[in-house]
Ligand code: ZN
């Protein structure tokens with residue numbers, strides 16, 4: 238008779254494919270699930286009673302800026318407390334590697350670290366550092382276009398020259414060979430805003446050669462969002478690789494309701510090429526503080542400020558009134574800083590979430606003093622608020638959007654599913670209790686209802702607390718599947 242290291246018994250297993258739950262047992266040996274079925278008679282080193290609970294694949298955070306926080310707070314409490322077991326880093330054109338800096342990082346690179354944090358000239362060094370000192374969660378990483386630009390260009394207000402493109406391509410090529418799973422851009426941000434589409438296509442060809450993908454924080458998520466979707470699709474088409482639109486949204490009051498158009502455009506593109514997207518479940522965005530963003534925001538909260546640390550968590554309008562200056566002048570005094578912007582509309586957020594292609598990604602900013610609550614709340618919020626309370630979709634479907642779908646899109650082999658042979662990345666949750674507790678006022682509150690979280694067979698979260706285990710792995714592209722391998726199946 239087979240002996241298991243552990244057996245999770247009597248739970249309602251939700252396997253991550255969208256299939257209905259079924260009451261059964263899950264047997265684990267070492268880092269793998271080796272049996273799913275009736276294991277009442279089997280022997281186990283240790284049994285976890287999951288009666289009345291759901292057992293699901295550990296959640297995969299499709300959109301993170303966790304590149305550096307994995308070294309700073311490797312327990313990853315803000316993620317494992319939500320049931321997240323893997324994170325996708327290097328989004329929005331910003332990756333920690335490959336880049337060794339001698340000066341302060343330009344915004345938005347400063348969202349993930351200071352000069353001394355940008356210390357990995359090669360992607361392989363970054364992965365080696367993770368191997369030597371692993372975090373609690375698994376991590377996959379993309380190479381950021383703005384990071385490449387910061388390494389090769391003296392100024393950002395122009396297109397890269399042929400020579401600079403060749404040097405960026407060489408660094409990207411090396412990073413992908415070392416195991417990065419794709420390239421990301423943040424064409425909205427100053428370091429990349431002046432990069433023409435052709436510059437991105439030239440680099441995307443390199444990503445395509447490695448069989449990886451392209452993720453993008455688009456040039457425009459406001460008035461010209463449809464042009465940006467077309468630009469993103471063109472990059473994917475011409476370079477021949479899958480595209481992920483990051484944190485899909487339409488920003489600005491004038492554009493509220495336009496997800497009807499953007500989702501139709503996405504569906505049109507998807508008929509002829511692989512394209513997916515992620516979304517976070519809130520009406521507010523968060524990034525660096527800037528004058529132009531403040532002007533389109535109905536309310537702005539300061540998330541951090543280097544010059545006025547006490548401003549963190551406060552309303553910009555209040556600060557400006559207190560100082561007797563305009564909000565724009567207040568911005569100038571607070572910089573460098575981060576902010577939370579109320580830009581979106583609830584109906585749009587729900588319409589995007591309901592789309593069957595929507596992957597859940599937190600876009601959390603883990604270094605912020607007063608972070609957007611998406612950092613600690615995104616996954617339980619989708620499960621508790623949008624699935625259970627608002628019935629946007631059944632729990633099984635909500636979980637698919639944060640597990641099986643995401644694993645297929647990013648090519649994370651043997652993850653995102655509960656089945657024999659898969660990695661034992663698992664979460665045990667109370668479906669009646671799960672809910673986010675992080676709010677805009679108190680953003681660092683752990684969620685309720687996440688009882689046990691297991692990464693590669695080891696428990697990292699139990700009864701509302703960290704265990705201290707750090708069994709996460711830096712997953713290399715070479716050990717993974719092709720991204721978007723079955724995108725047509727769900728098109
Ligand atoms: Zn972004």
Ligand code: CU
Nearest residue numbers: 300328329600
């Ligand atoms: Cu992002």
